[in-house]
Each structure stands twice: as structure tokens, then as C-alpha cells.
Amino acid sequence: MELTQQVPEIAAYLAADEAIDHEHPLVRETVDRLRAETIDAYSYAVAAYEYVRDTIEHSVDSGDLRVTWRASDVLATRHGICHSKSHALAALLRAAGIPAALCYQGFVDDNGNPDVLHGLIAVRLPGRDRWDRQDPRGNKPGVDAQFSLDEERLAWVIEPQSNGVDYPVLYAAPYPAVLRAMRCAEDRTQLWRTLPTAL
Numbered sequence: 001m002e003l004t005q006q007v008p009e010i011a012a013y014l015a016a017d018e019a020i021d022h023e024h025p026l027v028r029e030t031v032d033r034l035r036a037e038t039i040d041a042y043s044y045a046v047a048a049y050e051y052v053r054d055t056i057e058h059s060v061d062s063g064d065l066r067v068t069w070r071a072s073d074v075l076a077t078r079h080g081i082c083h084s085k086s087h088a089l090a091a092l093l094r095a096a097g098i099p100a101a102l103c104y105q106g107f108v109d110d111n112g113n114p115d116v117l118h119g120l121i122a123v124r125l126p127g128r129d130r131w132d133r134q135d136p137r138g139n140k141p142g143v144d145a146q147f148s149l150d151e152e153r154l155a156w157v158i159e160p161q162s163n164g165v166d167y168p169v170l171y172a173a174p175y176p177a178v179l180r181a182m183r184c185a186e187d188r189t190q191l192w193r194t195l196p197t198a199l
Helices: 025-036 041-055 071-077 082-095 176-184 188-194
Strands: 100-108 114-123 132-134
Touching: 025 041, 025 071, 025 082, 041 082, 071 082, 082 100, 082 114, 082 176, 176 188
Parallel strands: none
Antiparallel strands: 100 114, 114 132
8 A cells, every 4th residue: 555645745744743742841841761671763763662552451451431532642551542642652763753644544333334533653763765554542452563674464455355444644733623632522432433443
């Protein structure tokens, strides 16, 4: 699949915004700690990915009904849905000068109706002339996502025969309808009723 930048300028994928608040002290503190344990951009990207994937619980897996959407809040509370975790990973990468984009997958139910919009990221490491998608959702039985530049190791693969979709657009900021639903939801139960199921 050919990935397409929503914004041509690479600087847009390094910017801070309301959700990817990489200038927040907690984000900076986390970046400094991860940088002290790594030797280059690649090892830092792997460490940041594994930190978000493994130490921040997916809210569905943990049963936590709180909704986090800002990267600093995800790091503070140590939980979030896929979109939240993607915001946190994007913030950790961007704060270290590594371009990161938000991207999405769509899944359908057994009747072919849009059912779930899944959030992940794409990273562009120095010296590479392409984006590589990564999925920090968090592993569990049946899900084994890994950081990889050779071939994608995402939580879920969209099979050609399925009605699911890999959206090719790389967003510099969270998709507006997704962010709006997350910001307005009182809890995850309400979020499931208002979160878009497709782009």
C-alpha cells in the first residue's frame, strides 16, 4: 500500500498540538529517560514504541472506562484506547525529532457494516525515504504487534478478501471527528456510541 502525506511539509509531522502535546513536561521527561537508554534514532523509536505498547494498558483490555486523548494524559494515567496510545507514541517520537503520522484502519462487522476505526502511527526514521506503519495498541492472546521496518507487524492485517480498509492517508493531526468524539465523551461507554467507525 502506498502511504500519502495529508500535508506535504514534513515539519507538520513534528509539530505539537492539543492532542500530541510533546512540549508537556511529562512527555519531555519520558523522552529524556528513553534517550538515556538508547544510542540512535532507530533504537529510540523502538524503545518509545515498546514503552507505549507494553506499559500503557489498552482501556478495553484493562476494563478502564476513562477516556484519555491527550498524549500527556495517556502517559500520566497509563491507559488509553488505540487512538490515545497512538497520540502518545507520536508525541514521544516528535519530541525526539522523528516525524510521526497518525493513520487508520477500518474494520467491518459480519454484515459488511463499518464497525471499528482503529488508530495507529507511521514513522519516518532518518535515512529512510518512506514511512513505516507501527501499531502500539498492546499485545494480548491473538495479537502480536512488533516494531518493524522490514515488513509490517501490526495488531491486525486487513486481508484482501475482507471488507476492511487500510486508509492510505498519513495525518499530521488526529482525524477531527475522532478527536471530537474522544474530547466530548464522559466515559468509554459513551465514546463507543460516538466514535466514528470509518473515515
